[in-house]
Amino acid sequence: MAYKQHFIEWFSGKQIPSYWYLSQVGGSGSTFVGKDEVDGGMVMISGTGANNNSWWGFNAKNQYAHDGFVQIAVWRLDPTSNGHTYNNAQCGMSAQTNDTGANSVGWTIRKTQTYIDFRTKNGSSATDGFINTTTPVDNNFHHTKIQANSASSYDFSVDNVLSANRTTNLPQGAMSPFVKCDDSGQVPSALGIRYMECYNT
Amino acid sequence: MTDSIYDQLNAYGTVAKQRFVENFSGNVLDTDRWDFSPILSGTQAMADEVDGGLLMSTTATNSSESYIDFADKKQFSNTGSVMIAVMKHGSTTGGESYTGLQSGYKQGNGQGAWSYVNDGWKGSVFNFQTADGSSNTWIQTGCVASDTNCHTHKIELTSSAGSLQIDGTTTVTSTTTLPQTRLQPSVGINTTTSTNRTLNIRYMECYNT
Numbered sequence: 001m002a003y004k005q006h007f008i009e010w011f012s013g014k015q016i017p018s019y020w021y022l023s024q025v026g027g028s029g030s031t032f033v034g035k036d037e038v039d040g041g042m043v044m045i046s047g048t049g050a051n052n053n054s055w056w057g058f059n060a061k062n063q064y065a066h067d068g069f070v071q072i073a074v075w076r077l078d079p080t081s082n083g084h085t086y087n088n089a090q091c092g093m094s095a096q097t098n099d100t101g102a103n104s105v106g107w108t109i110r111k112t113q114t115y116i117d118f119r120t121k122n123g124s125s126a127t128d129g130f131i132n133t134t135t136p137v138d139n140n141f142h143h144t145k146i147q148a149n150s151a152s153s154y155d156f157s158v159d160n161v162l163s164a165n166r167t168t169n170l171p172q173g174a175m176s177p178f179v180k181c182d183d184s185g186q187v188p189s190a191l192g193i194r195y196m197e198c199y200n201t
Numbered sequence: 202m203t204d205s206i207y208d209q210l211n212a213y214g215t216v217a218k219q220r221f222v223e224n225f226s227g228n229v230l231d232t233d234r235w236d237f238s239p240i241l242s243g244t245q246a247m248a249d250e251v252d253g254g255l256l257m258s259t260t261a262t263n264s265s266e267s268y269i270d271f272a273d274k275k276q277f278s279n280t281g282s283v284m285i286a287v288m289k290h291g292s293t294t295g296g297e298s299y300t301g302l303q304s305g306y307k308q309g310n311g312q313g314a315w316s317y318v319n320d321g322w323k324g325s326v327f328n329f330q331t332a333d334g335s336s337n338t339w340i341q342t343g344c345v346a347s348d349t350n351c352h353t354h355k356i357e358l359t360s361s362a363g364s365l366q367i368d369g370t371t372t373v374t375s376t377t378t379l380p381q382t383r384l385q386p387s388v389g390i391n392t393t394t395s396t397n398r399t400l401n402i403r404y405m406e407c408y409n410t
Contacts, residue, residue, distance in 0.1 A: 008206055012221035012407075013234030014272040034274030038383045039219045039409055041276070072207045074217045143216045160214045195217045197207050 005063045006199035011041040021059035023097040026182065027052025035078075039141070041194025043078050046181040052189075053098075053182035060097050062174035067151035068201040069093070071177060072143070077109040078190035079139040086184040087111040089191035092118075092146060093175035093198070103171040105154065106178070107144045109137055116142065118156050118164070123172030133163040141194065148201075219276045220408035225254040236272035238306070240391070243267030252351070254288075254403025259296065259392040267400075268307055268389035275383040277302055279312070280360040281410040284386060286316070289351040291399030294320045296392040298400050299330070301356055302384035302407065312380035313387070314363045316354040318347045321393075327354070329365035333378040340365070343373045351401070357410075358384075 009017075016032035024030055027049030035043045046052045064071075073091050081087040090099070092106020104121040108130055116137055117130040135142070135158045147155040151172065156164045177198050181189040211217045223234070230237065230245055237245055241259075243266045248256040259265035277284075279302075286300045297319045305311015317323065317330040317339065326344035330337060345352070345367040355366040363379050366372040386407050390400040 006206075010219075010221035012219060012271070012276060013231075014236055014274060015233050017231065017233045034271060034276065036274050036276075038276060038278045040274075041219060070205060072205055141216055159216070194219055195207070197205055199205065 004200035007197070009196040011194045011196070016042060016056065019058070020056050021097070023055040023057065023059075025053040025055055025098045026050070027054070030054030032056055035192065039194060041192055043080065044179060044181060044191045044193070046183060046189045048188055051182070051184055053180070055098050055178055055180045057094065057097060057178035058176035060095065060176065062095050062176045064093060064175050064198055065148070065200050066103065066171040066173055066175060067148060069148045070199055070201060071146045072195070072197045073193065074141055074143050074195040075179070075191060075193035076141045077111075077137070077139055078192035081190045082187045083111070084183055084187050085111050087189040088182050089189060090180040091144065091191070091193070092178060093171075094178050095171070095173050095175050099180060103173040103175060105146055105171055105175070107158070111137065113137055116158055120154065120166060120169050121171065122169045131164065133158055135159060135163070141192070218409035221406070223405040225403050225405070230255055230269070234271070235269045238268045238270070239266065241265035245269065248401060252403055254401050257388065257390050257400045257402070259390060259398045261392075261395050261397040263393060263395060264391065266307070266389065266391040268387070270303070270306070270387040271385040273306065273385065275304060275385045277384045277386070277407055278409050279358055279380040279382055279384055282358050282384065283408055283410060284356045285404070285406045286354045286388070286402060287351060287404035288354065288388070288400060288402040290318055290347070290349055291401070292349065292396065293318050293325065293347040295394040295396040296390065296398050298390045298398070300354060300388045300402065300405075302358070302380070303387045304380060304382045304384055307389060312382055313384055314356050314358055314380060316356060316365055320347055327352070327365070327367055329363070329373050329375055331363050331375050331378045331380065333381050336378045338375055338378040340373050340375050343371065345371050
């Protein structure tokens with residue numbers, strides 16, 4: 001079998017590599033730099049200003065098949081987030097350069113929620129909202145995995161525990177990895193990440 | 202079914218710790234990851250040579266230096282980490298060549314553990330040097346003779362010891378002057394004469410254990 005698209009990001013060193021693309025959806029001044037901490041990886045700041053919202057991805061260069069891919073990430077809502085109620089960090093796969101469009105799947109850690117949750121958007125609209133797991137929201141690093149078994153079956157696991165298998169409202173087009181954080185107030189959120197791997201199956 | 206690299210590197214059920222692999226390939230050094238700090242016009246560039254990796258060079262001026270690190274982003278543990286580097290020294294005299302994990306800016310400035318060579322000062326071996334911020338130790342007994350061939354240098358740090366292994370066979374261990382703070386990878390070369398010295402590195406991997 002020929003080798004399929006496969007990439008690993010180590011989030012080590014000074015700053016995010018330039019093949020990651022910033023879409024500053026709201027506010028300004030998002031950064032994504034190495035964290036000076038053992039196992040700290042890199043930390044992404046959403047920026048400042050009203051409704052600050054930053055999205056780092058591959059600028060919709062969608063190389064991963066919606067009907068057969070895996071994404072693994074080790075990440076957290078970084079404790080340098082200011083604790084504001086609306087601190088929000090996300091990590092997943094999307095066809096877009098923001099979270100307003102269709103064809104998207106990802107994990108979310110939000111201070112307004114009790115549990116880490118995930119969300120899927122199908123090919124026409126954001127028909128699904130956030131779906132709770134039983135893993136509490138905190139500032140620890142978590143292992144998340146999204147596995148597209150087929151166009152009609154996705155598995156979601158957090159910390160190696162299968163949280164759900166979904167068969168409806170799944171993406172119907174190619175996607176690429178993203179990380180995002182925002183705060184609907186005027187204070188920044190921060191996302192920490194030290195590993196990501198995506199590959200087609 | 203394609204397997205993940207993650208599952209090959211990490212025990213099932215664990216959350217991966219910090220790790221990176223640098224292949225030193227392509228047009229230029231990845232300066233998003235690495236910070237380059239030359240002194241007296243030291244240089245670095247990808248080598249146009251089979252297995253050449255990154256070529257780091259001093260100039261022919263005393264104290265010229267070429268050095269790379271993570272700009273003080275110290276993500277590796279002094280009590281549980283590994284560094285592996287594949288490199289060769291263009292010469293083993295006339296200055297220092299080193300690779301390892303360290304806390305400070307440039308070798309000898311800060312704490313750390315290095316594979317170190319400088320035949321004129323520390324004997325004709327790949328020394329295992331450790332520094333705890335107040336003192337340095339250079340282990341020479343049992344170390345591999347230094348030369349200008351390519352070798353795999355592996356340093357491992359635990360809470361009680363550090364070790365240097367060359368080419369997977371010879372290992373020396375130190376339990377004194379071990380680094381007491383978190384660390385970043387570093388590679389450097391300097392000259393103490395009017396010799397233009399070089400170092401090639403084509404692989405580095407660091408990870409917390």
